[in-house]
Amino acid sequence: GAQHAGTPANVSTSDASESPQEPSSTVDWSDNAQYGDHIWFETSVSGDFCYVGEQYCIAKSLQTDKGRKKCAGCKISVHTVCLEQLEKINFRCKPSFREPGCRAVRESNVVRHHWVHRRRQAGKCRQCGKGFQQKFAFHSKEIVAISCSWCKQAYHNKVTCFMLQQIEECCSLGAHAAVIVPPTWIIRVRRPQSSLKSSKKKKRTSLKSNKASKKGGEVQDGRWKPFLVKPLPSQLMKPLLVFVNPKSGGNQGAKIIQSFMWYLNPRQVFDLTKGGPKEGLELYAKVPNLRILACGGDGTVGWILSVLDQLKLRPQPPVAILPLGTGNDLARTLNWGGGYTDEPITKILSHVEDGNIVQLDRWNLNVEANPEARPEDRDEHQTDKLPIDVFNNYFSLGFDAHVTLGFHESREANPEKFNSRFRNKMFYAGTAFSDFLSGSSKDLAKHIRVVCDGTDLTAKVQDLKLQCLLFLNIPRYCAGTTPWGNPSEHQDFEPQRHDDGCIEVIGFTMTSLATLQVGGHGERLHQCKEVTLTTFKSIPMQVDGEPCKLAPSVIHISLRNQANMVQKAKRRISMPHLNDQQPVPEKLQIRVNRISMAAYEALHYDKDQLKEASLPLGVITVPGDSDLETCRLHIDRLQDNLEPRPAQTRSLCLSGTTADRFYRIDRAQEHLNYVTEISQEELYILDPELVSKETVGTSPSMPDLESGLLSMCTLEQIAVFAVQLRELHQQGADLLLQDGDGCTLLHHAVEAGCKDIVKYLIDTSRHAAPPLLHSARETALHKAATSCQRSICKYLVEAGASLMKTDLQGETPRQRAANASDPELADYLKSCQHYQMIQREDQETTV
Numbered sequence: 001g002a003q004h005a006g007t008p009a010n011v012s013t014s015d016a017s018e019s020p021q022e023p024s025s026t027v028d029w030s031d032n033a034q035y036g037d038h039i040w041f042e043t044s045v046s047g048d049f050c051y052v053g054e055q056y057c058i059a060k061s062l063q064t065d066k067g068r069k070k071c072a073g074c075k076i077s078v079h080t081v082c083l084e085q086l087e088k089i090n091f092r093c094k095p096s097f098r099e100p101g102c103r104a105v106r107e108s109n110v111v112r113h114h115w116v117h118r119r120r121q122a123g124k125c126r127q128c129g130k131g132f133q134q135k136f137a138f139h140s141k142e143i144v145a146i147s148c149s150w151c152k153q154a155y156h157n158k159v160t161c162f163m164l165q166q167i168e169e170c171c172s173l174g175a176h177a178a179v180i181v182p183p184t185w186i187i188r189v190r191r192p193q194s195s196l197k198s199s200k201k202k203k204r205t206s207l208k209s210n211k212a213s214k215k216g217g218e219v220q221d222g223r224w225k226p227f228l229v230k231p232l233p234s235q236l237m238k239p240l241l242v243f244v245n246p247k248s249g250g251n252q253g254a255k256i257i258q259s260f261m262w263y264l265n266p267r268q269v270f271d272l273t274k275g276g277p278k279e280g281l282e283l284y285a286k287v288p289n290l291r292i293l294a295c296g297g298d299g300t301v302g303w304i305l306s307v308l309d310q311l312k313l314r315p316q317p318p319v320a321i322l323p324l325g326t327g328n329d330l331a332r333t334l335n336w337g338g339g340y341t342d343e344p345i346t347k348i349l350s351h352v353e354d355g356n357i358v359q360l361d362r363w364n365l366n367v368e369a370n371p372e373a374r375p376e377d378r379d380e381h382q383t384d385k386l387p388i389d390v391f392n393n394y395f396s397l398g399f400d401a402h403v404t405l406g407f408h409e410s411r412e413a414n415p416e417k418f419n420s421r422f423r424n425k426m427f428y429a430g431t432a433f434s435d436f437l438s439g440s441s442k443d444l445a446k447h448i449r450v451v452c453d454g455t456d457l458t459a460k461v462q463d464l465k466l467q468c469l470l471f472l473n474i475p476r477y478c479a480g481t482t483p484w485g486n487p488s489e490h491q492d493f494e495p496q497r498h499d500d501g502c503i504e505v506i507g508f509t510m511t512s513l514a515t516l517q518v519g520g521h522g523e524r525l526h527q528c529k530e531v532t533l534t535t536f537k538s539i540p541m542q543v544d545g546e547p548c549k550l551a552p553s554v555i556h557i558s559l560r561n562q563a564n565m566v567q568k569a570k571r572r573i574s575m576p577h578l579n580d581q582q583p584v585p586e587k588l589q590i591r592v593n594r595i596s597m598a599a600y601e602a603l604h605y606d607k608d609q610l611k612e613a614s615l616p617l618g619v620i621t622v623p624g625d626s627d628l629e630t631c632r633l634h635i636d637r638l639q640d641n642l643e644p645r646p647a648q649t650r651s652l653c654l655s656g657t658t659a660d661r662f663y664r665i666d667r668a669q670e671h672l673n674y675v676t677e678i679s680q681e682e683l684y685i686l687d688p689e690l691v692s693k694e695t696v697g698t699s700p701s702m703p704d705l706e707s708g709l710l711s712m713c714t715l716e717q718i719a720v721f722a723v724q725l726r727e728l729h730q731q732g733a734d735l736l737l738q739d740g741d742g743c744t745l746l747h748h749a750v751e752a753g754c755k756d757i758v759k760y761l762i763d764t765s766r767h768a769a770p771p772l773l774h775s776a777r778e779t780a781l782h783k784a785a786t787s788c789q790r791s792i793c794k795y796l797v798e799a800g801a802s803l804m805k806t807d808l809q810g811e812t813p814r815q816r817a818a819n820a821s822d823p824e825l826a827d828y829l830k831s832c833q834h835y836q837m838i839q840r841e842d843q844e845t846t847v
Contacts, residue, residue: 031191035099051077052085058082059081072262093114094183097227100187111182112171113148117146117157119141124154127161127162128160132145132154151171180268186227188227238289239290240291240349240352244296245272248325277303281304293321294320301330305362315564321566324340326339329478334565359562360473361559363558363559367553373552395471395557396470397539399510445461445462449534450532452530452531457526469508469533471557506523529558529559592685617639627670627674628673779813780796781801781802781813790825793828793829797829814830
């Protein structure tokens with residue numbers, strides 16, 4: 001076989017520079033960058049042996065397996081204490097740039113394979129076509145495969161399979177070669193040495209020195225740049241820059257950075273917390289056919305578009321989106337979905353490469369002080385300018401901005417309390433619910449004047465008593481809702497588009513804003529090219545989710561420009577696992593299986609176990625060129641034949657068997673995926689009955705959409721709809737519905753600390769106190785005591801919550817408070833518990 005773990009067969013020791021003193025978790029763009037540097041990230045991976053081998057492994061001699069790092073570029077795993085040993089055996093990562101003059105000129109544009117030994121390897125050997133059989137998958141010491149970090153080709157570690165004489169020395173870069181920036185394009189430029197000769201040159205005309213700097217490209221804005229990019233243009237290439245905001249989507253961002261560094265050149269992947277997008281965009285400004293992938297929320301996309309405006313690149317590179325976090329309305333509009341779940345990165349790269357370039361209108365916001373405003377209409381917390389002066393999605397004022405501003409200010413004051421997406425949504429719900437009860441936004445219409453393309457809409461805004469005004473550029477708003485509604489319902493307006501140079505003006509009352517989440521829409525007011533909005537008092541506003549309270553102003557909205565975006569297209573390409581040469585069959589017979597939500601969440605990384613946990617539903621027959629939306633119709637008919645059910649509870653398609661594991665497909669994207677791209681044999685769905693049982697349950701007493709809201713939605717969604725609680729409860733909605741753990745809405749409101757919702761639920765459910773307060777193995781009082789929420793504990797105790805009920809660990813709420821280091825709360829609960837025990841004894845004695 002090939003040599004033992006050491007220098008790869010294609011890298012000579014002369015290519016390796018001195019090792020860095022400290023392991024780096026980022027790409028080094030400084031003068032100190034080393035050729036073949038690893039990019040280390042902390043990892044908890046176990047079972048994968050240290051790459052230095054048993055002979056050199058220090059951790060083994062110390063009899064410890066703690067402290068490991070994994071390289072994002074070549075995916076080797078090493079104990080932290082063995083990093084020096086790795087340098088001694090001189091194993092370098094795949095080189096991400098080239099040194100000038102380090103090889104012959106004829107080889108300067110050749111990318112060589114970067115071979116790495118693997119003890120575990122998926123797929124099949126490129127030479128013999130057989131799989132990589134491993135007797136012990138996690139603890140095999142045998143090197144079973146040799147694979148290239150660039151093209152991902154893998155061979156058995158046998159002379160008959162892996163012989164360098166048989167393999168082309170030049171690497172093709174693999175399936176995603178079109179989007180990979182080859183390391184030969186990125187050149188490290190040595191800093192020029194200062195000398196008498198160079199000092200004399202400074203006396204020459206500045207014109208010549210400017211030409212020299214343009215030619216070299218290593219000096220930009222008077223700053224020295226150690227790297228420059230010299231592309232070799234090709235019509236087949238669409239080089240990609242990936243910008244990742246690791247603050248979006250919890251811990252997703254950090255993992256995504258590592259994944260992209262594995263599939264691409266690490267020097268085309270940028271962490272936006274390390275200086276933003278500007279330097280990366282400047283470096284690659286001259287690369288033809290450049291595309292950009294923004295990994296983050298809509299705010300991240302807006303940030304990149306604003307920097308592109310500043311740099312004035314021509315042509316402007318189009319921007320694709322990998323949506324992280326919540327909201328993602330622009331991503332939904334361009335077919336990228338409402339949030340990244342676990343779709344394979346290889347598929348995302350293919351979508352970016354195949355996507356269509358479309359235009360996106362962008363709008364200026366010009367703010368001037370209102371000279372007509374009275375001093376008493378000003379507010380001490382107001383500002384004289386908006387957070388940003390351009391928007392891509394929307395600009396709004398009134399109730400929705402008031403709620404967002406309250407959330408923003410609370411998070412700024414106590415960031416540690418807003419580290420959960422669910423808690424954030426619950427806070428939104430509580431703020432909205434409190435404002436709904438107080439009616440603080442009811443008089444918005446009295447303090448504004450709005451003129452659209454010369455038409456004064458002020459009287460109409462006042463007549464309709466609107467409490468929120470929305471200027472919308474794209475069809476989606478507020479995490480996927482469609483506030484403009486169905487254009488066929490209103491013949492006076494054109495269909496809504498994001499590239500028509502027009503903006504939609506929509507008004508809301510408190511009720512119509514709440515019904516957005518269940519398919520409602522606002523009052524369509526106008527479609528226009530220019531808006532003049534005058535405010536006469538300090539009013540909450542938000543620009544693409546950035547809130548403020550703006551002083552009385554005159555705001556002019558006008559078209560700024562159009563940005564190039566990448567819209568996810570419907571693909572005709574089969575997945576690489578399928579035979580691309582095989583014609584699409586005329587008819588497909590596909591087995592449909594059902595999976596529960598609990599099984600999916602627990603086992604979606606283990607495809608074989610998840611298959612075993614599924615239940616057969618039946619077989620559908622569809623045309624070979626069907627998309628998943630067509631398959632959904634057939635599946636619905638199949639389900640209805642077995643057991644009729646309401647339309648709103650129908651199934652959600654999952655991936656079939658072509659990926660390494662299962663992943664969910666966004667409902668709004670089913671029409672974009674052909675069934676042959678997923679599987680030609682079987683599909684899996686989340687069974688709607690199992691979903692509802694494990695989230696909230698069903699209630700036969702709620703036949704219509706509004707009163708059935710709680711039965712259709714997960715508890716997380718209910719929290720977002722809390723504004724409607726009063727109306728829904730009056731219509732008969734059941735506030736006692738439980739999820740799979742026996743938790744009610746009260747549990748989740750307590751967990752998020754929403755006092756208003758907790759109090760409302762208790763007050764409206766007094767007659768049902770025992771099931772409301774005592775349901776689940778962990779009561780609502782347990783949750784409140786754990787998080788030391790004294791006011792909520794008092795509400796619950798006074799409502800009759802049991803202080804003696806124990807959780808699975810046998811702990812009472814008092815013990816929970818003591819464990820949380822709140823002795824005062826623990827003493828209060830202890831005294832209440834003692835009082836409850838006396839009451840119980842008195843009742844037993846009476847009996």
